[in-house]
Amino acid sequence: MSRIRVALVFGGASEEHPVSCLTARGVASALDPERYDVVGVGITRSGRWMVVPREQLTALEVRAGHLPELTEDGPTESGGEAMLLPGKSGGELLRRTVGGSALAELGPVDVAFALLHGPFGEDGTIQGLFEMMGTRYVGSGVLASAVGMDKHFMKTIFAAAGLPVGPYAVITAADWRRDPQQALKSVSQLTYPLYVKPARGGSSIGITKITDESQLEDAIAFAHGFDPKVIVEEGFENARELECGVLESLDGGLPQVSAVAEIRMHTESGFYDFQAKYLPEEQVDLDVPARDLDPEVVREMQALASRAFEAISGEGLARVDFFLTAEGRPVINEINTMPGFTEHSMFPRVWAASGVDYPTLVDRLLQLALQRPTGLR
Structure with a gap:
């Protein structure tokens, strides 16, 4: 052959x-x-x-x-x-x-x-x-990819599908151009600390954690360096950061969901930023699978990940990121339709812990793409 x-x-x-x-x-x-x-x-x-x-x-x-x-x-x-x-x-x-x-x-x-x-x-x-x-x-189509990239519309669709998302506010380029003070006022409903992010970015680039209103304008200006559209999200104090992977089924059945893993930071900010993700000397532990996690919570998160994948019409693969609040409630932070495959990336690790090694994972994604028809589907 x-x-x-x-x-x-x-x-x-x-x-x-x-x-x-x-x-x-x-x-x-x-x-x-x-x-x-x-x-x-x-x-x-x-x-x-x-x-x-x-x-x-x-x-x-x-x-x-x-x-x-x-x-x-x-x-x-x-x-x-x-x-x-x-x-x-x-x-x-x-x-x-x-x-x-x-x-x-x-x-x-x-x-x-x-x-x-x-x-x-x-x-x-x-x-x-x-x-x-x-x-x-390989991977999701035009719509699912666009929705997965834009945190505003991602959260809108998740909420419409009955999935749990945290409080947030969106400041579009037009909002900021027409009335910056009104845009700042839209954030006042949120409780600090806040995370100010480019709405269409990844790898924690352009994100600032702020603890009071005096830092807001500078954080927005920083995010604007990467995207004219900004999303401001309410932080969850003492929450655990958890992730799991999703794979489309080869036989057309329900998506397969991996083990749940946890990110544990040792830096003073506790912020899983770009340096921590991709430079190995940074102080971060990736527990795969997560320790001391109630099996019922694991099952709930896996079900939510599968629903999130289907809510955006995902194809191929995705990684779904959660906060587990201090009260034990899972909240979806975001879905990533093309997660990284570096040696420090969570996606290959959670699948290895679920019995799917790296070469098998890549091969499966290619096979999914090859069997998928072109055009509308």
């Missing part, structure tokens, strides 16, 4: 570019080379697409505390600029060699795995491109 051609699309224009590079390394390393023909398609921060050979994908790693980055001048002479065009079998991948003008055909793409985190990748944009190309791809 011929190998399956997989385009690993990574990098991108968002602030989560380095995280995407680490995820690409993990997935490329996990794919069986006898079964999968892996083609790396890296997207620089400026939006340039380039072919990245597999051996360079697997070399992307944290070095001396620095996260990897795609450079604008291309990876090596074995790479080159890339483009995806419509094709009979789901898209044709082309390459323009470094220093040349001719296009060389690299062959059809059987399935794309977009390992892009944040805006312009995880938010339905590239999913729409794949739909137009007729290319099968």
